[in-house]
Amino acid sequence: MAASIFTAVPRAPPVAVFKLTADFREDGDARKVNLGVGAYRTDEGQPWVLPVVKKVEQMIANDNSLNHEYLPILGLPEFRANASRIALGDNSPAIKENRFGSVQSLGGTGALRIGAEFLRRRWYNGNNNTATPVYISAPSWENHNSVFMDAGFKDIRTYHYWDAAKRGLDLQGLLDDMEKAPEFSIFILHACAHNPTGTDPTPDQWKQIAAVMKRRFLFPFFDSAYQGFASGSLDKDAWAVQYFVSEGFELFCAQSFSKNFGLYNERVGNLTVVGKDADNVQRVLSQMEKIVRTTWSNPPSQGARIVATTLSSPQLFAEWKDNVKTMADRVLLMRSELRSRLESLGTPGTWNHITEQIGMFSFTGLNPKQVEYMIKEKHIYLMASGRINMCGLTTKNLDYVAKSIHEAVTKIS
Amino acid sequence: MAASIFTAVPRAPPVAVFKLTADFREDGDARKVNLGVGAYRTDEGQPWVLPVVKKVEQMIANDNSLNHEYLPILGLPEFRANASRIALGDNSPAIKENRIGSVQSLGGTGALRIGAEFLRRWYNGNNNTATPVYISSPSWENHNSVFVDAGFKDIRTYHYWDAAKRGLDLQGLLDDMEKAPEFSIFILHACAHNPTGTDPTPDQWKQIAAVMKRRFLFPFFDSAYQGFASGSLDKDAWAVRYFVSEGFELFCAQSFSKNFGLYNERVGNLTVVGKDTDNVQRVLSQMEKIARTAWSNPPSQGARIVATTLSSPQLFAEWYDNVKTMADRVLLMRSELRSRLESLGTPGTWNHITEQIGMFSFTGLNPKQVEYMIKEKHIYLMASGRINMCGLTTKNLDYVAKSIHEAVTKIQ
Numbered sequence A: 001m002a003a004s005i006f007t008a009v010p011r012a013p014p015v016a017v018f019k020l021t022a023d024f025r026e027d028g029d030a031r032k033v034n035l036g037v038g039a040y041r042t043d044e045g046q047p048w049v050l051p052v053v054k055k056v057e058q059m060i061a062n063d064n065s066l067n068h069e070y071l072p073i074l075g076l077p078e079f080r081a082n083a084s085r086i087a088l089g090d091n092s093p094a095i096k097e098n099r100f101g102s103v104q105s106l107g108g109t110g111a112l113r114i115g116a117e118f119l120r121r122r123w124y125n126g127n128n129n130t131a132t133p134v135y136i137s138a139p140s141w142e143n144h145n146s147v148f149m150d151a152g153f154k155d156i157r158t159y160h161y162w163d164a165a166k167r168g169l170d171l172q173g174l175l176d177d178m179e180k181a182p183e184f185s186i187f188i189l190h191a192c193a194h195n196p197t198g199t200d201p202t203p204d205q206w207k208q209i210a211a212v213m214k215r216r217f218l219f220p221f222f223d224s225a226y227q228g229f230a231s232g233s234l235d236k237d238a239w240a241v242q243y244f245v246s247e248g249f250e251l252f253c254a255q256s257f258s259k260n261f262g263l264y265n266e267r268v269g270n271l272t273v274v275g276k277d278a279d280n281v282q283r284v285l286s287q288m289e290k291i292v293r294t295t296w297s298n299p300p301s302q303g304a305r306i307v308a309t310t311l312s313s314p315q316l317f318a319e320w321k322d323n324v325k326t327m328a329d330r331v332l333l334m335r336s337e338l339r340s341r342l343e344s345l346g347t348p349g350t351w352n353h354i355t356e357q358i359g360m361f362s363f364t365g366l367n368p369k370q371v372e373y374m375i376k377e378k379h380i381y382l383m384a385s386g387r388i389n390m391c392g393l394t395t396k397n398l399d400y401v402a403k404s405i406h407e408a409v410t411k412i413s
Numbered sequence B: 001m002a003a004s005i006f007t008a009v010p011r012a013p014p015v016a017v018f019k020l021t022a023d024f025r026e027d028g029d030a031r032k033v034n035l036g037v038g039a040y041r042t043d044e045g046q047p048w049v050l051p052v053v054k055k056v057e058q059m060i061a062n063d064n065s066l067n068h069e070y071l072p073i074l075g076l077p078e079f080r081a082n083a084s085r086i087a088l089g090d091n092s093p094a095i096k097e098n099r100i101g102s103v104q105s106l107g108g109t110g111a112l113r114i115g116a117e118f119l120r121r122w123y124n125g126n127n128n129t130a131t132p133v134y135i136s137s138p139s140w141e142n143h144n145s146v147f148v149d150a151g152f153k154d155i156r157t158y159h160y161w162d163a164a165k166r167g168l169d170l171q172g173l174l175d176d177m178e179k180a181p182e183f184s185i186f187i188l189h190a191c192a193h194n195p196t197g198t199d200p201t202p203d204q205w206k207q208i209a210a211v212m213k214r215r216f217l218f219p220f221f222d223s224a225y226q227g228f229a230s231g232s233l234d235k236d237a238w239a240v241r242y243f244v245s246e247g248f249e250l251f252c253a254q255s256f257s258k259n260f261g262l263y264n265e266r267v268g269n270l271t272v273v274g275k276d277t278d279n280v281q282r283v284l285s286q287m288e289k290i291a292r293t294a295w296s297n298p299p300s301q302g303a304r305i306v307a308t309t310l311s312s313p314q315l316f317a318e319w320y321d322n323v324k325t326m327a328d329r330v331l332l333m334r335s336e337l338r339s340r341l342e343s344l345g346t347p348g349t350w351n352h353i354t355e356q357i358g359m360f361s362f363t364g365l366n367p368k369q370v371e372y373m374i375k376e377k378h379i380y381l382m383a384s385g386r387i388n389m390c391g392l393t394t395k396n397l398d399y400v401a402k403s404i405h406e407a408v409t410k411i412q
Helices: A016-026 A051-061 A077-088 A107-121 A142-150 A171-180 A203-215 A239-246 A278-293 A302-311 A314-345 A368-378 A398-411 B016-026 B051-061 B077-088 B107-122 B141-149 B170-179 B202-214 B238-245 B277-294 B301-310 B313-344 B367-377 B397-410
Strands: A100-106 A134-138 A156-160 A186-190 A219-224 A251-256 A268-274 A361-363 A387-389 B100-106 B133-137 B155-159 B185-189 B218-223 B250-255 B267-273 B360-362 B386-388
Touching: A051 A302, A051 A314, A051 B051, A077 A100, A077 A239, A077 A251, A077 A268, A077 A302, A100 A107, A100 A278, A107 A142, A107 A219, A107 A251, A107 A268, A107 A278, A107 B277, A134 A142, A142 A156, A142 B277, A156 A171, A171 A203, A203 A239, A219 A239, A239 A251, A268 A278, A268 A302, A278 B141, A302 A314, A302 B301, A314 A398, A368 A398, B051 B301, B051 B313, B077 B100, B077 B238, B077 B250, B077 B267, B077 B301, B100 B107, B100 B277, B107 B141, B107 B218, B107 B250, B107 B267, B107 B277, B133 B141, B141 B155, B155 B170, B170 B202, B202 B238, B218 B238, B238 B250, B267 B277, B267 B301, B301 B313, B313 B397, B367 B397
Parallel strands: A134 A156, A134 A186, A186 A219, A219 A251, B133 B155, B133 B185, B185 B218, B218 B250
Antiparallel strands: A100 A268, A251 A268, A361 A387, B100 B267, B250 B267, B360 B386
8 A cells, every 4th residue: 555645744743732731631630730721710710601701692692683694804894893992992093093904813813813924925014025024022922933934934033021030021132122123023012911921011111112113113013812801901901002003103913802701712803903094004904805815714703793792782891891800800819819828938039020910821930840840749730931820720729839839949949 | 204114005806706795785776686605595585594503503502511712723523523524424434444634624715724734834745835736727716815825836727617518628627637747736626616516427536536546646625515515415525435435645625604504603624534543643733733823723603513413313414404405495496597598598508507516507608798797687696607596586587587598699
């Protein structure tokens, strides 16, 4: 029998965060804790379908006026308009001046990919210019690099971000990288709740960043996956994006509604495009249509409809904000409780970063050996980078996790 | 104020079939008929949510054991297994021998794209953008675009539609295959060829398979109408299963848009058939990487509806019945249109209307005649002469038949 035509295909390594969860599932130890993958968990350690989502799903299932006809290529109009409005703010000059556009996308990943493909293919900094440098924070979500690579960019670089020594933002390093970056370089900026460090620039620091970017014609490509989830306030979490818009930037913002709506598996995302005027934005969108057409043709309806229905009803919108605050508050509580336990235990080092960081993740500062100890000896699963998902903490496991971190830090160097 | 960084971005032309529907919507004429975009319509000219789908959607909304946690990158396991089983058949040697894989995808488009990206990266060498890709002439216009965007540089056509005899140009097709470089990729329509509605007969498929096997050509099936074309799932999957039984390694991009009426939930599946489990697993591991940067993991709702339906004997039977309802209406419209044209004595032969299969018919109208139909008669069809049979109803059959008659007799 002839050999397979696939004989030479190598096995690809699994995506790290899913491998971690798979290992967690197979672990039979009763004390096990999963601090890996980024999804919200209740204090019982369970996934949470937002009450407002459950309500709207029922409404949709009972609405006989709805059907399953193809959405437009760019997506459900009510979803697109509302999603961008959430990111830009009701009073956005970009909205008033009708110089924004939206592409309903497959989660934040899909939005990043459409934006990346456009920037590479379609007349940004030339035509099909695969050489435009793309800067990604060190560290960042690992898929950022992969998305831009698969979109065809050949020159992907990192910009200084995390200062491990002081456990905070390396602003000077960041600004230096921006000063040295070639003009028109693309910078991937985390709108809030930086993944994985949980460390965001302050408003003053954002102003400094924006000033350099404006002077050097650098392109801001925001990734906004945690709006509302990070602080509990939609406006606060969108401050950076809205500031850049008010400073006259043309920019992209890839939005995900996976976390703030808990709609992870319905792939609800939106790429917001802000341009100088309507004509430019329309031409950009027409090219993005072509990119969408060969990737998923037109986007899935269910999740977008849930979000659109919620955002366009004052009543449901209020319920949603309340649900979001529930999640944000529980995370804040876990941060505060973990920090106080570590400080009570006298765990070597400083632990204020746990409450100063924001969003789902905390960069604990644990090194790979200490992480290995946590996983193998304590059955507590976290990323090799030391990143933990605060949502994995519960009132029941806080003590165990704190004690285990204490052991890891004191026993392993 | 500085110029926009997007100043040089040209406006892209709209996708033809959506432009057609947009024009149709704006048309105020009461007689208007939309024979353009490929979606099923009832005899009242309305979209149809399948009763079994409505039922399962209710079940899902009321199922408190379900949540919205991320699906695995390759998709919902129950969906993947059932979807591939539908294509390959319950008794497939490939399934028995555990040498199949499935990737839940965003409709047929997403399945084609994942398969195309994989082949460009890992097939016939490493990142070999020069592997020729053959697409039927004519074909669905997005086939070309998908393979271009996946990075292939050498996309060719293979003879398919014989306009003179209004049928399959088998000899031209086989000649193209004989001349194609070894390992070339061929996009084959599993059934209900879009846009011609003309499929090879089983004997013709056997001839095609023989050449492809001898010349090491790769079969990439596009299966968007299984069940919808003839009313029988098995009949519509005959070609794919024949190739599997002949020992081919192949891809099959499946869409559940039409046969489940779930167009906007983007339910698709890429079925991979290989020589053995190990090869298939390695292929899937690479496809995971491709899916991860395109959509990360696929949407749940549509896949769950399909999985629930396919894995319940009761719901499966209801679904089969719903599919037959759609297929039968299309067959009726074919038969009624043909008989009207023959009664009117419209010049030409019209048996192709009932001999063609699936949603579409290649009427044979030329671009000028098509323009007449749109502008004078407010009947919207593709410039190629392709009509969607689902756009016909008992109410508009007479008007459409008379209009075709006028177009053919008045315009050359």
